[in-house]
Amino acid sequence: MAKISALEGPMSFSVETLREAGLRPTRQRISLAKLLFDGVDRHVTAEALHAEAQAAGIRVSLATIYNTLHQFTEVGLLRQVVVDGARTYFDTNIDDHHHFYFEDEGDLVDIPGDSIVVSGLPNVPAGTTQSRVEVVVRVKGRRRS
Amino acid sequence: MAKISALEGPMSFSVETLREAGLRPTRQRISLAKLLFDGVDRHVTAEALHAEAQAAGIRVSLATIYNTLHQFTEVGLLRQVVVDGARTYFDTNIDDHHHFYFEDEGDLVDIPGDSIVVSGLPNVPAGTTQSRVEVVVRVKGRRRS
DNA sequence: TCAATTATTTAGAACGGTTCTAAGGTGAAA
């Protein structure tokens, strides 16, 4: 139960979520989960989340940011998106969906999964199982203001 | 003109290709181009190509491998494929196509572009231009034999 | 309540793929 905050927007995270995932609700995990899940869906890098935590006055090391992002991913609260070899993005939207990637800005924007149809996919080879179909639309240029 | 070899398979590369691209046909570039383009299409990493060159008795530094892969990409002889944050793949198939990615093996396999239809894509924002639509089918498990 | 146990956090070192630097080598033009 235990609402984390009674004041800030849509309540999409509770301490129970962590317990059910087998993760102790530490100060760091609770704070980061609030940043990540109390609001609209987002795509973050480790360094960006670290900077955001600092700015919010949350004392947490970069190592813990990495640990937490990976643990949240393991338990299905986040997913990784690979669009750039230089950094890893983590996505709070775990529904089936796809992405625009704005190469000049390093920015991801969701494309709802049901707005795209991918047809004609070959079957996967014997002995293997398909885990996901990912569509990335790479975009160049700057969006207007 | 100048065929590179009269003996080894389909001739898909000539020194003229380099010259037309504004690249001097050096010993290293010619050798690497032969490895890359004289044969079926492939997906290579820098380190894998370096190992292959060594094994073939081609003396070339890793720095030159990176330089060459990037130069070939700039002039459109290769394209990059991003499927794994840990390493960069270069693809000799520059036609519009998509990929299976075998996560357990780190292996890419082509899906012909015309065998997949992606429909329902939203328009890109004003001020930007779509550069490519990439479909990656992630696959787990080992292929038989 | 409060040790005992176990999980978590952390600073800093290490890692690994990639890029950079600057010095020597090479291809092409004339």
Added chain:
DNA sequence: TTTCACCTTAGAACCGTTCTAAATAATTGA
């Protein structure tokens, strides 16, 4: 052949990420 811009290279640097091991915090259960 000379000249010069281009190219190659060893090794250092870079940088996002992972590892290590010691300190700290959450949980358990007497």
